[in-house]
Amino acid sequence: MKAYCCPSCGAELLCDATTAATSCPYCGNPSVLPGQFSGILKPDFVLPFKLSKEDAIKALKKHYLKKPLLPSTFSKANHLEEIKGVYVPFWMYDGEVSGSAQFHATTIHKYTSGDYEITETSHYDVRRAGSIAFEKIPVDASSKMPDDYMDSIEPFDYADLKPFSTAYLPGFMADKYDVSVEDSRERADKRCAGSLVSALERTVSGYATCNETGRDIHLKRGKVHYALLPVWILNTRWEGKDFLFAMNGQTGKLVGNLPVSTKRVVGLFAAIAAPLIAIGVTALLLLVR
Numbered sequence: 001m002k003a004y005c006c007p008s009c010g011a012e013l014l015c016d017a018t019t020a021a022t023s024c025p026y027c028g029n030p031s032v033l034p035g036q037f038s039g040i041l042k043p044d045f046v047l048p049f050k051l052s053k054e055d056a057i058k059a060l061k062k063h064y065l066k067k068p069l070l071p072s073t074f075s076k077a078n079h080l081e082e083i084k085g086v087y088v089p090f091w092m093y094d095g096e097v098s099g100s101a102q103f104h105a106t107t108i109h110k111y112t113s114g115d116y117e118i119t120e121t122s123h124y125d126v127r128r129a130g131s132i133a134f135e136k137i138p139v140d141a142s143s144k145m146p147d148d149y150m151d152s153i154e155p156f157d158y159a160d161l162k163p164f165s166t167a168y169l170p171g172f173m174a175d176k177y178d179v180s181v182e183d184s185r186e187r188a189d190k191r192c193a194g195s196l197v198s199a200l201e202r203t204v205s206g207y208a209t210c211n212e213t214g215r216d217i218h219l220k221r222g223k224v225h226y227a228l229l230p231v232w233i234l235n236t237r238w239e240g241k242d243f244l245f246a247m248n249g250q251t252g253k254l255v256g257n258l259p260v261s262t263k264r265v266v267g268l269f270a271a272i273a274a275p276l277i278a279i280g281v282t283a284l285l286l287l288v289r
Helices: 053-064 147-152 181-202 262-288
Strands: 002-005 012-015 019-023 030-032 079-113 116-140 173-175 209-238 241-248 254-256
Touching (some): 053 254, 147 241, 181 209
Parallel strands (some): 079 173
Antiparallel strands (some): 002 012, 019 173, 079 116, 209 241
16 A cells, blocks of 8 residues: 545555556545656556446346346446446557367258158368467456456447547556566467467358367567546446446447346246157157057
């Protein structure tokens, strides 16, 4: 923890070592903490918030709709414990990935011969090669943020990226990075390699099945950018359990885990199973007659 003095009321603020912008709990004045975004710690870019706190609350309520397995009381009884707009630190990687991938593919041909239905399966070894250039592959650089949530609220529209200025920070929280470029690079490399293999696999068409059997990937790393991207974090509480949601502060894409009603799961299973059981009983009766 670090101590700072509120420039408005003079109160002492105790903040995490990574906190760079916050609001004074005494007077409400937004504060950008000195030294957190200066020198080599200064981000290259900031992507301003487009959506408000009210937009985030509306998106959360909409997220509850058309969820057949959600407990009926959750939407009304869950309590929004906290909502905060956070500029989350991200590393953005440029680079190029090239290589090849091998796939096992099959075609299936069915035909009838006399009283028999015959299925012929042909097997193929398929190889594809190519390359893709990448710009600004984002990887969150905050240990506070769940990586799967940050990946899931992508994409961000980089057309709105601005050169970094602290003028965008008041009214929101902001963190500086605490995961280094080197420690984040593996995630970026894995995403680039996976994107190339997926692109190559999409060119393997005309087959019934296609499964990767091997790859030979080469990465050429380029420039790394440091940016702050907008995220709304929402915490709700229901029946003693906490539920975390994250929303892209630019596009409104929201992700989060919801509780599941055991009663509704059983009901859904029964609704699906009943017709199948009825068909089975009917078939059995026909056989024993």
